[in-house]
Amino acid sequence: MRSTTTLACTALLSLSATAIATATAAPAPVPAAPKLVVVMAVDGLPQEQLLRYRGQFGDGGFKRLLTQGAMFGDAHQAHGTTVTAVGHSAILTGAYPYQHGIVGNNWIDRATGKSVYCTEDTRYQYIGESTRPDDGTSPARLRVDTLGDQLRYATGNKSRVLAVSGKDRGAILLAGKTGTAYMYMEGSGNFASSTYYMQQHPAWVQRFQASKPQDRYYGKTWRPMLADADYSMDAGDTPFAISYYSESGAPDASYYKRLKEGPFVDELTLDFARAAIEAEGLGANPAGVPDLLGMSLSAHDYVNHAHGPESRMSHDHLQRLDRMLAGFFTYLDKKVGSDNYLVVLTADHGFANSAEFSQQQRIDAGRVDGKKLLNGLQTHLDASFGGGKVALTASWPNLYLEQAALDKAGIKRADVETAASRWLLAQTGIADVYTRTRFEESGATGTRIDLLLRRAWHRSESGDLVVVPRAYWAFGSGSSGATHGTPYAYDTSVPLLMMGKRWIAPGSYAKYTEVVDIAPTLAAVLGVRPPAGAEGRVLVEALQRTAQR
Numbered sequence: 139m140r141s142t143t144t145l146a147c148t149a150l151l152s153l154s155a156t157a158i159a160t161a162t163a164a165p166a167p168v169p170a171a172p173k174l175v176v177v178m179a180v181d182g183l184p185q186e187q188l189l190r191y192r193g194q195f196g197d198g199g200f201k202r203l204l205t206q207g208a209m210f211g212d213a214h215q216a217h218g219t220t221v222t223a224v225g226h227s228a229i230l231t232g233a234y235p236y237q238h239g240i241v242g243n244n245w246i247d248r249a250t251g252k253s254v255y256c257t258e259d260t261r262y263q264y265i266g267e268s269t270r271p272d273d274g275t276s277p278a279r280l281r282v283d284t285l286g287d288q289l290r291y292a293t294g295n296k297s298r299v300l301a302v303s304g305k306d307r308g309a310i311l312l313a314g315k316t317g318t319a320y321m322y323m324e325g326s327g328n329f330a331s332s333t334y335y336m337q338q339h340p341a342w343v344q345r346f347q348a349s350k351p352q353d354r355y356y357g358k359t360w361r362p363m364l365a366d367a368d369y370s371m372d373a374g375d376t377p378f379a380i381s382y383y384s385e386s387g388a389p390d391a392s393y394y395k396r397l398k399e400g401p402f403v404d405e406l407t408l409d410f411a412r413a414a415i416e417a418e419g420l421g422a423n424p425a426g427v428p429d430l431l432g433m434s435l436s437a438h439d440y441v442n443h444a445h446g447p448e449s450r451m452s453h454d455h456l457q458r459l460d461r462m463l464a465g466f467f468t469y470l471d472k473k474v475g476s477d478n479y480l481v482v483l484t485a486d487h488g489f490a491n492s493a494e495f496s497q498q499q500r501i502d503a504g505r506v507d508g509k510k511l512l513n514g515l516q517t518h519l520d521a522s523f524g525g526g527k528v529a530l531t532a533s534w535p536n537l538y539l540e541q542a543a544l545d546k547a548g549i550k551r552a553d554v555e556t557a558a559s560r561w562l563l564a565q566t567g568i569a570d571v572y573t574r575t576r577f578e579e580s581g582a583t584g585t586r587i588d589l590l591l592r593r594a595w596h597r598s599e600s601g602d603l604v605v606v607p608r609a610y611w612a613f614g615s616g617s618s619g620a621t622h623g624t625p626y627a628y629d630t631s632v633p634l635l636m637m638g639k640r641w642i643a644p645g646s647y648a649k650y651t652e653v654v655d656i657a658p659t660l661a662a663v664l665g666v667r668p669p670a671g672a673e674g675r676v677l678v679e680a681l682q683r684t685a686q687r
Contacts, residue, residue: 511605
């Protein structure tokens with residue numbers, strides 16, 4: 139019989155051997171990077187809608203993302219100007235507007251005093267399509283690089299980066315500087331690129347255009363796909379029927395424009411993405427490197443603007459989009475392999491309810507007519523400083539002062555800022571006014587809205603005054619429809635879903651998250667450096683431990 143001391147020594151030796159074996163054991167293998175990363179933005183989808191309608195989704199679309207992927211329940215576009223171009227810029231740059239320079243869909247060029255569009259570039263034209271001076275043709279105004287740019291750099295430009303959208307800005311700002319963007323042409327119904335990317339389309343794009351898939355919807359009518367009772371939570375109880383036709387009796391520019399404003403443009407976008415995967419070999423790169431596909435599904439934004447996110451049309455569109463996503467994911471399973479791709483789905487901004495609906499809920503809501511507001515302010519400043527001495531230009535929420543005119547008149551900018559702010563704050567629907575002096579000289583107050591507005595202000599591109607409407611108020615006129623663009627939670631709160639079982643740990647994550655976290659997280663999975671302007675964090679809580687490189 140062995141002594142107690144002998145047994146203790148044996149136990150210690152055994153533990154030591156185990157510790158040594160554990161310490162010297164080979165670490166768990168890190169899975170290869172995804173063969174294909176798909177980054178999807180649903181234009182104008184608030185998180186609230188995803189949650190409100192989730193019980194009606196099928197198994198393969200949003201529900202698959204929610205159950206097989208990671209859902210971030212408190213995700214935000216964390217800047218103060220929540221519009222399409224700004225939100226799309228955040229997704230793959232990981233940067234805020236004060237760095238990436240896209241401060242709106244449009245803003246005022248200080249050199250010319252004229253409005254400019256976020257992706258306009260008169261040096262380039264659409265391929266085979268008519269091009270207006272303010273059409274989006276290049277990412278020249280985007281001041282930082284994207285995840286796709288970093289991926290191409292890391293692989294010696296062997297990775298393929300492609301983006302497609304119903305809006306030019308949706309495609310261009312996801313494609314970055316070195317990817318390729320294709321966008322829907324409302325004059326022809328084609329998807330086309332610009333001469334920034336190439337001089338002529340590859341053969342597969344020409345074949346896709348020649349097949350005219352956009353014409354198959356002519357004469358069709360968009361009606362609710364669910365039973366009437368399933369829409370009981372929506373505003374209004376009248377079934378809708380929206381037909382797609384033209385006065386000419388055949389597909390023409392008016393038909394193609396109308397097509398853009400309903401679910402069929404999303405179906406076309408997904409069809410074009412499939413064609414790109416097939417022809418470009420996305421996810422089957424012969425160099426053995428990852429590819430990136432950016433997709434912006436534009437119709438939900440158009441539907442919400444026209445009818446409001448509380449409407450039956452918006453509800454139905456989301457259900458239709460859910461079924462489209464299910465079909466696309468099934469296609470990826472077969473074509474790329476369910477273990478080989480990673481999907482991220484988010485939105486560029488949320489949405490406020492229409493002012494009329496909010497008023498029915500006894501909420502103080504309304505519209506601020508920007509033209510009337512600007513005229514009233516100009517009259518006030520003319521009376522205060524002398525007619526013609528203070529020149530104002532607006533691209534709401536930004537107001538621009540003509541500094542040369544102030545200098546000539548011997549007027550201090552700070553005095554104009556003060557006078558303008560006091561007058562604006564006395565107007566109905568205005569909550570606050572931020573001035574250039576306030577941005578440049580004052581520190582952050584610690585409030586959420588203050589932080590978001592400072593992130594959204596770019597020293598060169600933004601206005602000398604930024605006007606903040608009250609909650610549930612927005613710039614606009616008319617008596618129907620809805621909009622977005624404010625720093626309030628209904629505009630910043632968006633879905634953020636990730637799925638890819640080799641890299642993403644399924645589950646619901648309640649921690650506060652931002653859309654700018656997407657780029658650094660994907661960079662960590664891909665093993666490349668994040669974009670230069672990225673300020674987001676790596677979402678380590680949602681990564682499989684073996685995927686943390």
